[in-house]
Amino acid sequence: MEERKKTFIFGGVAIVLLLLAFITTPRTKTPNAFLDQGELFFPNFTDPNQATTLEVIDWDEETGQALPFKVEFKNGKWTIPSHHDYPADGKDRLAKTAAGVIDIRKDDFRTDNPEEYEACGVIDPLDQTATSLKGRGKRVTLKAENDKVLADFIIGKKVEGRDGFRFVRVPSQKRVYVVRMNIDISTKFSDWIESDLLKVNKDDIEQVILKDYSINENAGTVNQRDVLDLKKNGTKWVANKMAANQEVDDTKMKDLLTALDELSIVGVRPKPAGLSQSLSNMNKEGIHLGQADMVSLQRKGYYFTRNGxxxxxxxxxxxxxxxxxxxxxxxxxxxxxxxxxxSAGAKSNANKDAGPGENRYLFITTEFNPSEFKEPPKPKNTGFETKADSLWSDADKENKKLNDAHKEWQNKMDKGQKLSQELNERFANWYYVISAERFDKINQKRKDLLKKKEEKKS
Structure with missing residues (x-):
């Protein structure tokens, strides 16, 4: 009996000890810092087509300045407010960017200590209280209509040893995460605009005239060096003032036509409103300029002669x-x-001659030349239109041919006039900026495009 009692006592003590051990043993638990690991940054942002505005604030450590870039859909048009509201070709690109933002996740927690922001490169570029000019990231904001914020985050430095990962922080929060970034967030002006500036097909070009001259601004004189007139003759090109032993270099000519077809820009400047209005209506009313317009033109390298x-x-x-x-x-x-x-002509650039001179202003206008299409004779009458074609006389049949030919001519005239007017309205508001490379490809000289005829082998 006594032994059984002892057994119960020892058994009870063992159970108590086991319970105490269970209670006091440290349990494995997930630290609060990692509770949101793997979650989406912006779970309420699910439709990429909601995005109507992209704003990116980059940072230039050399100048200590924020560099803004913005694309938005406003009043039925995509524009780039950071570049004088230039028209943007932005819908598809913005939707693609937005889709990438929707998918970003908090892959790993790094820190919530503000003293480590500089090392991670996630200091807000708009934070005026931060004293450091280094360690500022790229702030990206996506908005829907009515300025509803869909996503707002700062992209920091690349994570060492982890390819494709960057540090990311939400501006209103302390936590910094390691994030896989597969998003192409371009702030390059040329990536957001219509790349086909002239909207011309090289196979449709029939004539190119290269006027080689320069203006002596101080003397007010023109140095006319050469006018090279190149015309398409079947499949070959011919030039004015060619010597008997010369011909147009087909390869160089193809390069010139390709350069015109693929002409693109690297920047824009707005023209004064009066100049833009006059240029958009130049086919109808001619050009009427004020003093401010003349000053604007001269600063960009353009001058009107006394004869207009x-x-x-x-x-x-x-x-x-x-x-x-x-x-x-x-x-x-x-x-x-x-x-x-x-790209935009930053107001902060006080010295207009600062930096490399690798670009040039381009001013574009168009006109329609009606003499290109000779008007065919009109039909003597259109009585055939009220008859069944089985009842047409020979005269009716002839009038039908004449009528069709005249309609075709009129359609060409209407198409050309409309195209020229649309192009002038498009070009009227802007001085374009092209690269030196584009300029050199188009601004060819006679010696570049003509070559000695190859002797025919007997």
Missing amino acids: QLLSNEGETQVRTVDGVIYTLRFGEVVYGSGVDV
Whole structure:
């Protein structure tokens, strides 16, 4: 009996000890810092087509300045407010960017200590209280209509040893995460605009005139060096003033036509409102300019002669197409600088001659040349239109042919005039900026495009 009692006592003590051990043994638990690991950054943002605004604030450590870039859909149009509201080709690109933002997750927690923000590169570029000019990240904000914020985050430095990962922080929060970033968030102006500037097909070009001249601004004189007139003759090109032993270099000509077809820009500047209005209506009313317009033109390298001819200080190129539209490309002053100084003309750039001069102003106008299409004779009458074609006389049949030919001519005239007007309205508001490389490809000389005829082998 006594032994059984002892057994119960020892058994009870063992159970108590086991309970105490269970209660006091440390349990494995997930630290609060990692509770949101793997979660989406913006779970309420699910539809990429909601995004109507993308704003990116980058940071230039050399100048200590924030660099803003913005694309938005407003009043039925996509524009780039950071670049004078230039028209943007932004819908598809913004939707693609938004889709990438929707998918970003909090892959790993790094820190919530503000003293480590600089090392991670996640200091808000808009934070005026931060004293450090280094360690500032790229702030990206996506908004829907009525300025509803869909996503707002700061992209920091690359994570060492983890390819494709960056540090990311939400501006209103302390926590910094390691995030896999597969998003192409471009702030390059040329990535957001219509790349086909002239909207011309090289196979439709029938004539190119290269006017090689320069203006002596101090003397007010024009140095006319050469006018090279190139015309398409079947499948070959011919030039004016060619010697008997010369011909157009087909390869160089193809390169010139391709350069015109693929002409793109690196920046824009708005023209004064009066100048823009006059240029958009130039086919109807001609050009009427005020003093402010003249000053604007001269600063960019463009001058009007006493007889109303617009000249540029580095010559011009004229291009005629099968539509009867003549494009005139006038090359102006050199544009100095880089980055936003070139693409938008940053107000902070006080010295206009600062930086490399690798770009140039381009001024574009068009006109329709009706003489390209000779008017055919009209039908003597259109009585055939009220008859069944089985009752047509020979005269009716002839009148039908004449009527069809005249309608075709009228359609060409209407198409060319409409195209020229639309192009002028598009080009009227802007001085364009092109790279030196694009300028050199178009601004060819006679010696570049002509070659000695190859001797025919007997």
